[in-house]
Amino acid sequence: MNVQASSDGESQVDYTHSPWLDPSATPFIQIKNINKQFGAFTAVNDVSLDIYKGELFALLGGSGCGKTTLLRMLAGFETPTSGSIIIDGVDMNGIPPYERPVNMMFQSYALFPHMSVHKNIAYGLKREGVAKAERTQRTNEILEMVELEEFAKRKPHQLSGGQRQRVALARALIKRPKVLLLDEPLAALDKRLREQTQFELMNIQEKLGITFVVVTHDQEEAMTLATRIAVMDKGDFEQIGTPAQIYENPRSRFIASFIGSANLLDCAVTKRDGDFYSVSQPGVDQPIVVEYDGELAVGANVTLAVRPEKIHVEKRSVANSSVAQGSNQLNGVVKEMAYLGRLSTYHIVTDSGVLIEVTSPNQSRYRDGNHPIDWDDEVTISFAPQSAVLLTE
């Protein structure tokens, strides 16, 4: 079957075959109609999800969205009110945490403060009944992998945040679980260390071929790490897909604004020409043309979403304009401008009074230090019909 993509220790992941994109593949983790009530509060509301072997799956959402509860149900710390979880063909219902083929890396790392690094990592093997010689050997191997050999005798409180994170990872990996659950694995690290650790985490995951399920509130982290993301809100999945699918084809206004940023305009459909829809805002004459492959009736209310980086901005006085043929053009005035070095962000108020955010890479060097587009400049913004999406939810 396709599931062996990375199970036989190959260090290379088979990118040409991603089982999660293959509808005939067998899921490794099946979450079926899981529901979790805490008293009258519904933490997880009847969700279903398939995760495939070798995936690095991210559960993304704000605090209180139910992502951690779902993770804790996978680990066995919470019991679903209804529904079932199947891991590698075995129904997990009634199986306590200490008998599940999963391990978890905790948000606060939960390192045992009274044990040395070595003892912390070896703990899982000890409980499994592995003989001492093998235990020591395997612990040393994994210590080497996370580059902590010389810290083996230290206590957790003698380590830095990044080192603790690696001890927690090593401790969770040593039993070679079928699934590794990670609860906000990078939240406690500072920005630079976080970026570095993201790639380490991905490398380890590729090397070991263990299925990772990561809970995070950081959309950038989810985008970088994950093969697929499930965006959660109020105990429910808003959208499940690859990072690109979610970013480029958001299903709803919530997704469009939660993942990255987007200009959202309330519009009504005025005309249809094949896949090209003309939409306009109430009280605005100029229509915007959007290519959309769904069915919408004329007069339907939709939300136009366009990402700031997909909009082109230039001064209106420019003689030979580079605005592409057939793209939507709007005139406006720069109200706010922020120069961020590699790119600039503009807040532009169009002639019809709509605020549009545009980000634009600073491709050429401004040697005199003057920005070519400045406050109060009259500008033309444009975007192709393919660059915007129409949202009905």
Added chain:
Amino acid sequence: MNQKKSKFLISCMIFGYAFLYVPIFLLILYSFNYSPLLPVWGGFSTRWYSRLLESPEVWDATLLSLKIAFISATVATVFGTLAGLALARVGQFRGKTVFTGMISAPLVMPEVITGLSLLLFFITLWQLTGWPQQRGMFTITIAHITFAMAYVAVIIQSRLAGTNRALEEAAMDLGAKPLRVLTDITIPMLAPGMMAGWLLAFTLSLDDLIIASFVSGPGSTTLPMMIYSRIRLGLKPDINALATILIVSVAIGVFIAGWIMLRQQKQRALLANE
């Protein structure tokens, strides 16, 4: 201005500490007084300490007090830990707040009432079952367990409230069954609290006079009871010597308990900061 203020504060502090410690200091000083007459300083001597050594009833009382303190502290630590664990871990149930409050009630109960109620309890028990026939070391020990347990339970409970539940979950996640989690993680985590609780229970038992007087019987005179009865016959310098020994041992106990708790707090603060 600033200096003036700090002078004021310093004199406050000196007065406060003097108020607390001058009487104790005087007691220690007079225990080294050669003269048997209390207000007369007859030169430095340790004769009252050596006289103490020769007095068997003092030794009997000391030994009895230590025995009671040791047993009651140990039993109270076990019971108190279990009670604290139960209260912190059972989860929410109806009336939990009431139960939590009730565990600390013996802490604020006047000792006279605790002693009286225990005496009544033992008498009732004797009438119903014929046991205990005689009140003595055993009944004092039980009485001390009763109130010391409350102290231990409160210490354990507050310690557990501050600990990370994730540690126990992590152990369970790594394959430890619940009993294993208790011995591998929970007990070591609580050890400093249990230690502090034990020392507190030990010292409380060692210096209890009122409750012990209620529930003791003939032939079971604890050290505080003996001191008190001797004082009634007039102040004697050998009692000063005895009291000095008692003060020093209690001080050491309290100091160690405080030190252990402080060290734990520092360690935890260090872990929490990062």
